[in-house]
Amino acid sequence: MSYIGSFRFVPSIFRIALLFCVFLTYANICSPIVNIKCQVWRHGDRSPTRTFPTDPIQEVDWTFGGGGFGQLSPKGMAQHLKFGKLLRKLYVDTGFLSKKYSSKEVYIRSTDVNRTIISAMSNMLGMYGQNDGSSQAGVDYPDEIGWPVGYVPIPVHIVDFHTDHVCHLLPKSAHDRRLFLRRMSKCNLNWVLSGRMST
Known part of the structure; x- marks a missing residue:
């Protein structure tokens, strides 16, 4: 399914959880080019966000990922570690990005939710946190006992829920959300029926 040119329809398809932008500017001999x-991706595997009162498995029983409802599971962390390794192949190994993390090239944005922040961190661990020799102890990370060799922490930026107009696209109040979804449902139906959606 292709969503090129139809970003305004994304919120009704799925709730955006993470936004990963890679900015790289390089100069050509004749003219500057910006790539x-x-x-955009969602969080990894997680515990349920709620359950019914008679469910034998309640919130106290979900102990992984910090415990409780809606937390990223070890499986979800592993999913994003693998995805980060794939991103490394796509962007670093092809030369689009530097082998070492650069704050001028990579910007990570997440919603202010534990599972999405940890998903982003796991992703960047796969992309830039492997001990592949590209990072140097004492330069890119501390040369201290206990610090994981090759691990370069990468900042994950967040914005307060009520002022986040990039990752939280749905309206904040229940009334406004119902109106938004009603309008988007009509827009989506018209868009799908127009044949502009490819599968």
Whole structure:
């Protein structure tokens, strides 16, 4: 399914959880060229966000990922570690991005939710946190006992829920959300029926 040119329809398809933007500017001999890659993905596998009162498995029984409802599971962390390794193949190994993390090239954005922040961190661990020799102890990370060799922490930026107009696209109040979804449902139906959606 292709969503090129139809970003305004994304919120009704899925709730955006993470936004990953890669900015790289390089100069050509004749003219400057700007390449921008933007990746959007959701969090990994998680515990349920709620359950019914008679469910034998309640919130106290979900102990992984910090415990409780809606937390990223070890499986979800592994999913994003693998995805980060794939991103490394796509962007670093092809030469689009530097082998070492650069704050001038990579910007990570997440919603202010534990599972999405940890998903982003796991992703960047796969992309830039492997001990592949590209990072140098004492330069890119501390040369201290206990610090994982090769691990370069990468900042994950967040914005307060009520002012986040990039990752939280749905309206904040229940009434406004119902109106928004009603309008988007009509827009989506018209868009699908127009044949502009490819599968």
